[in-house]
Amino acid sequence: MTKRHVRLPPDAEAGLEALVTEVDERLTAARTEGGESTCEVVQDVLVDLHGDREAYERWQSGKSVSAAERVRLQGYDPCNSTLESEYYAEKDEERFERSKHLQWLWRQFDATPMADNIAFALRFREMLANHLFDEVGENVRIFKGVTFSYGHNITIGDNVVVHDDVHLDDRGKLTVGDRVSISDRAHVYSHDHDIVDQTEVRNYHTVIENDARVTYDVMVTAGVRVGENSVAGARSTVTGDIPAHHVAVGQPAKAVRVKPGFEDDVTFEEGSLTDNSEERELDYTLPEGFVSFDEFERPPELSKPTRRHRER
Structure with a gap:
């Protein structure tokens, strides 16, 4: 120590x-x-x-x-x-x-x-x-400059450390397990914007499991699960689930090895991370009589149907 x-x-x-x-x-x-x-x-x-x-x-x-x-x-x-x-x-x-x-x-x-x-x-x-x-465990240590969307959609376990200038987005839902470390300037998201119509927002449940480490300047995208005892390497962009005990690095992050000492506990899943975010998408309804505000005022020719709209 x-x-x-x-x-x-x-x-x-x-x-x-x-x-x-x-x-x-x-x-x-x-x-x-x-x-x-x-x-x-x-x-x-x-x-x-x-x-x-x-x-x-x-x-x-x-x-x-x-x-x-x-x-x-x-x-x-x-x-x-x-x-x-x-x-x-x-x-x-x-x-x-x-x-x-x-x-x-x-x-x-x-x-x-x-x-x-x-x-x-x-x-x-x-x-x-x-x-x-929403819920907080024992012995939580949160340093300076940490921000949230709401705060009330966050659950944090015991002995968690969140370092300086971290953003914990809980526009959707964010669950952080026990003994998790989130390093300086990391960004953990639970919402995303449609690639065609950025005014369309989708909310997700993002999960960081027990003993995981999200290291310096990492971005975890919405709906990702960072597995138990895994590591997201510095400045990685995590767009898929990191398996338990794995180390993932890069932009986008890929699994590169199993943590030393855990080789007998899991099978190494090398390469690209699997995006399972759709199974963690959260439905929501807008208030009755809601009038939308388009801050971009985009011209109609750029507002083509999104994937979600086409499926309806």
Whole structure:
């Protein structure tokens, strides 16, 4: 092993524990009727984390603030924010409302200096993950700059490590098993766009099984299964299922060998990875009366029938 346990000084540890416990309890209470809303909790915590209590109280009391100050102070309220996933037509509106507020707290916490204090930040994010994700195991370590589509379609097992600047797309559904490692700048997707009509989205269930490693700068495409104890090599593009105990590398990734010590456990499946994403596609329905928005405004001659439309 190449890591050691690190402890904060007692006073810092006490302060950390007090804050994490307080925010955890307030977010839990916000799910009950009659108390603070999640939105109110997030706003209040962010005001203090960013050291803006004096200016905020001055603004709330009706005293003069500059236009820039007002925009900054309003920005602590997640109801005054928009996220890219807010535009997704098929999202679960009820679940997204709370997820959006928790995402805003997560992202704005990462913009504070405390986000670089690893001992503090890992504990704070683990607490938030227990409120944001669908399911979370024990001892989850999530580093800085990790982003999600919603958060509430993610399940993560025990002893998982997610490193800096990872994107976990859960527009579909994402399941991460126990003891998984996802390295810096990896992108794991659960949705895709039609090759002809990019406004047509398909959602999938993407799975990373127990003990798998998704290494540096890897892209895992929607609907892929990264098998148990397998490795996706650095900067690979994984477009098919990686068999258990296999190592896959390249663009697109191909299986190149079985991990040393596991040769007797599996038969080596050399070469291209099998795309089984269709069996993991997730159906969805759009709200009644939904009016679509085409941000591209493509000319009609480019909007030819897609494969899905032709099959109907």
